[in-house]
Amino acid sequence: MAPLDAGTPTSFIGLPLEMLMPGLEAMPAASAIAAYRAWLAANPTSPQRFAAWFNVGAMLGGAGDRAGAMAAYRQALALKPDLHQASVNLGLALETDGRIDDALALWGAALQPDAARIALLNQRGRLLEAGKRYAEAEHALRASLLTDPQQPDVVQHWVHLRQKGCIWPELGDGLPGLSEREMSLQTGPLGALALTDSPAMQRRIGEAWMARKVPAAPQRLSPTHGYTHDRIRVGYLSSDFCRHAMGFLIVELLERHDRTQFEVFGYCSTQEDGSELRRRILGALDHHIPIGHLSEEEAARRIRADEIDILIDLNGLTAGARLGALRWKPAPVQATYLGYVGPVPLPELDWMICDDVVVPPDQAEYYLPRPLPIKGCYQANDARPPILPVVTRESEGLPQQAVVFCCFNNFYKITPRIFTAWLSILRTVPDSALWLTEDNATGIANLRDLAGKSGVTPDRLIFASRCEPERYLARLGLADLFLDTFPYNAGTVASDALRMGLPIITCTGRSFASRMASSLMTAVGATGGITSNLHDYVGKAIALAKDPVARAAARCELAGDAWTRSLGDTAAFAARMEAVYRSICLRP
Incomplete structure (x- = not known):
């Protein structure tokens, strides 16, 4: 699940100086800061001094002078203690400086009008959640929702915090101004998988989330009828080409693709973790294309330029997904697989790769995109034998006879x-x-x-x-x-x-x-x-x-080779997956 947005620091508060000096915002930072300081020196009793100090702080922060910015924000707060914008910006600067507890203390003690109260509570909740201080984070976000329950992103995080912290019931005792159904629809895609076993409800939750988060693209990039290539170009799109559960599962499939029939591209927005698994994954790709620095449109246009026949989304509705890129339809066939095990109701996706056990025929109608069953189990695995350490019940703190x-x-x-x-x-x-x-x-x-x-x-x-x-x-x-x-x-x-x-x-x-x-x-x-x-x-x-x-x-x-000859037979799995790819590939 994506973290709550920290927000962009407030960058400017108007005051008479801008009226006297038009274009001040467009000045080079050093000149504008000098102008503000001159105005502050010339107006020691002006009631607008708090705004000047705030603007100095914003520009110093933008110029990379974090210490100077924090000092300026403190001056602003000394003059106007309820200037919540300064409290937010100062707290963000403290967070960037690694002073997490100082940021939390500032936001907890900040004075603010009721209309701005939720911003500080949400910042506290976000930072506490990042530190796994779930009980405190839940309390902050609940207080925010009691002020304004119409905050879908905050509802999503609040419910998921309760799930992660085993603070039950998951939906609490309800929230004034928000029905249980409305709250359920705002729980977010990941939380929904643990909240209900109804694929129809999971789909509605996903649709509500995407309506808020993923606008349609202005055009389709790929041709309707596909390309003519000697080999099928398969592109894997992921933020988890690293020591992540998805990475452990997918690596050997990438290695085993038949290169006489398939050309494998990896569109990667993964943070480098230096792991051996990441090296294996990147080594298994014919083409590794980093896209983490690209916008959604830029990533989509890069995929289109490579004339990918089948684009496999490995994130679904999880953190790091590039759903905005998928909305440009950069490949004529797009499927979601493995990363998210529920409906991904994105119109530009054509298929959800699964099997007949996880999506039985009587439930298929509730899924978007259309379920595409693979023969056998849906899950890829890495069969490389691990080198296991010697562990005992005693070494792991377990009772011997229980x-x-x-x-x-x-x-x-x-x-x-x-x-x-x-x-x-x-x-x-x-x-x-x-x-x-x-x-x-x-x-x-x-x-x-x-x-x-x-x-x-x-x-x-x-x-x-x-x-x-x-x-x-x-x-x-x-x-x-x-x-x-x-x-x-x-x-x-x-x-x-x-x-x-x-x-x-x-x-x-x-x-x-x-x-x-x-x-x-x-x-x-x-x-x-x-x-x-x-x-x-x-x-x-x-x-x-x-x-x-x-x-x-x-x-x-389960003894002997029970796993190896079934789930661990990655060569057979790769052949079954490739048969599915051939069946959905479009050719003019």
Whole structure:
């Protein structure tokens, strides 16, 4: 999810000096600053001095003199303490200077009229969210929404903060002036996947978000009937060609494309992370085209100039997406794949690559773009064998003899319903523990508090610290059962669990996101843990936890080459994906 916009610092406040000296704003910065300082010296008692100091601060900031700008803003605030524009600008300068706590303290104490109150609250919420101080961020954004509930971006962040911090219920107790339906439609695309398993509702949420965020382009760039090329030119568009879940999944597909039939372009707006994975991804591309510095139109025109036959969007409705570029229709065929597992209702997209498990025929009508099922499981994987460190239950702080339930999904996927199910399992299996990711302090505190209130000793919840991918994979082998989330299943993590021989209990729903684990489990032939409701989910988890023989049998299903010959057979997957590409490629 994109962060709340920090906004552009206010750059100018009018005062009589501009009337006396027309064109002051257009002067070189040094000359304008000198003019303001001369006016300040000549007018020691003017009531407009606060505005002059503010304008000096704005111009010094624009010229790169952050210390001078901050001093000028403080002068302005000394003269007019309720000048909220100066508080915002000074706080942004402090943030840029790395003085996060000073910025938060300033915005928290700033005086301002009611109409400007929301700007400071939103700035506080944005910065607190970036620091994973979710409880404080949620409080700031709620206060902002109580002042003005008609702020869709703030509603989106407020709800998602509650999801990430396990501050339940997700929609709170409602907001005056905003109905539950209106709030739901403003939750944003990522939060929607964990809020509902209705693809129709997810689509409406996506449409509402795009109506606010992604205007139509003035023209279509690509020809309607395609190009004539000896090889199909496939362009992959992503901000995640790095150590990101999508990067781990896609790398070997890029490497295995048949270069006699396909030419592979990568349109990359990824921040350089220096990782070995990024080097592999870039090495797998025939053409690496950085577009992070380009505008949406410029990126689209570059794609059009390369005469891409099929453009594959790997972001969907996630942070870093270049939806504005897609709206120019720079390729005659455009599809979305892997990055976002829900409807992406962008008119210029032609296809959503999926499979018949994640999008069954009776749900296909609710999706945009049109579902395009690949034969077998939809998910690409990297089959390169990892070099795993030696880990033990003792080294990871796990009880030696207990049944260890595991879920390494992000906290925003944990819903009140699924956590209630987990607590029921823990109460029924007393010699057991639940192993989760150490996602954020707010969520950990809330989950432990809820566990204690439900009769489960909080220390039975164990939180694994963030670590290198190899250690994370090795850890999965220490657990007994993976308890999936609902309605937003594990995707990459589920594949990793199956690879490490860890049986999964999942619950399926109607949406793509709620059927991911089922697709992966079907592919490896381990369908015994698939359920269709939480009552059966709880019952199956308890039965396996209490039956060591049944648990061993479930592990046997995943032993040997079960993963390698199914999800890990990337050569076969690449051939199936290429067959799909050939079927949708347009030729004049």
